[in-house]
Amino acid sequence: MALTIRDAYDLMHRSCMALAEAEQAGFRLDVDRAITSQKHLTRQIDRLEHNLMTTDLVKAWRAKYGALMNFAANDQLGYILYEHFGAKQMRVTASGKGATDEAALEEAMEQIDKPEVAQLLKVRKLKKLRDTYLEGFLREQVNGYIHPFYNLHIVVTYRSSSDCPNFQNIPKRNKEAKKATRDILFARPGHLLLEADFSKLEVVIAACYHKDPNMLKYLTSNSSDMHGDLAKQIFFIKNLNLDDPTHDTLRSASKNGFIFPQFYGDYYGNNAAGLCQWAKLPQHPLWKSTEGLEMPDGSTLAEHFAKNGIYGFNDFLEHMKKIEKHFWGVRFAVYQKWKDKWLHAYQKKGYFDTLTGFRCSGVFRKNQVINFPVQGSAFHCLLWSFCKVNEIAKERKWRSRLIGQIHDALIMDVHPDELQEVIEVVKWVTTEALLKEWDWLIVPLQIAIEFGEVDAPWSQMKKWKG
């Protein structure tokens, strides 16, 4: 039976209460280290800004703006880079000014040969850590615990959001930023942290909507590799060897520069530009033989492309156009048909219903219509699991409890004696009970579990094997 708005309401109501219990429990913060770390960051920032004062860039900046000169004023920085020093604007913002984000600054830095721009970026990152994360933790902490909120009534897709402080965007990718933040967050004394993430959740949920046989094959066979297959096609590689660092980079490039953007509704023109960044190739009509990543045989990617008839960006653009056509016209043709049908039905009705029973009604763009149901339903898998684990934790009077949630992951504060049992329950709920509960889930779900040592911070998690 299809789920109804009543099922959706019940899920929201139960979840609201389960999340409130996690909010009440909270996440332990080492307040002293947060304060010490803030002071250390301030010293670093002051030193960097002091050293920057004598550089060409900042001398010109101060000459123009005098006492109003401000490191955090991107309008000013844009003027100095693009007007004063004449760097070419590679990209503009929504309002038409030259972009000054990290990628834009790196390009400008090369062009006008001003290495001090890297120090500006460094300052920006340190201020983010100090003023957004550490300051937020300290502002919100009560007796050494932060109590992030989880909202269910805000996000247009029926996902959650989190605030005060936001627990869903704490640094993870950058090593230094991860250490500055996650290193001071802990489970209760004598407990350990456990994190359980659904693997490829949005791709799996999309497949439950469109049921494309080729996608179902990718998701159910252990030996197939969608990102690897596209890497081979895009970069003309016969055998992809993931132990080779360049091949591994090319696989990441295909995943993050083509496949995911395509799923969100991007097109080959943007993909070609993005892939060039990954592959270290310029957007020039003719590539030099010295350009591009170094391939396993010692040649460059430019040479490798030339052997396959791609001599520069224009050729590559045409190549990507064909790959996109094959991607949606052949490889995932059923997925494409679902997108067309789903969009058409929305345009007739003005709304659509998700597999989890929610109704999305309003004026939406094409990509939103395609992506909302997937994003929402994926989160609802996590949410249902969250409620179920919480229910079992209370029934069994565990000392372990749920303390947070990040879209496709749940975070627990676990008593070491209960670790085995908690893992068994989490696995059972997420990979068995959930599939029994919702018959629209036609693809098996996988969960990846990480855990820490007793009293170890959130920055130090290890994979659970078994």
Place this chain on the structure above:
DNA sequence: TGTTCATGG
């Protein structure tokens, strides 16, 4: 208050 930047999924 809107824009731009950084962070996460």
Place this chain on the structure above:
DNA sequence: TATCCATGAACA
């Protein structure tokens, strides 16, 4: 055709 969803800080 033209990348989905968020929060938060700082500037103008």
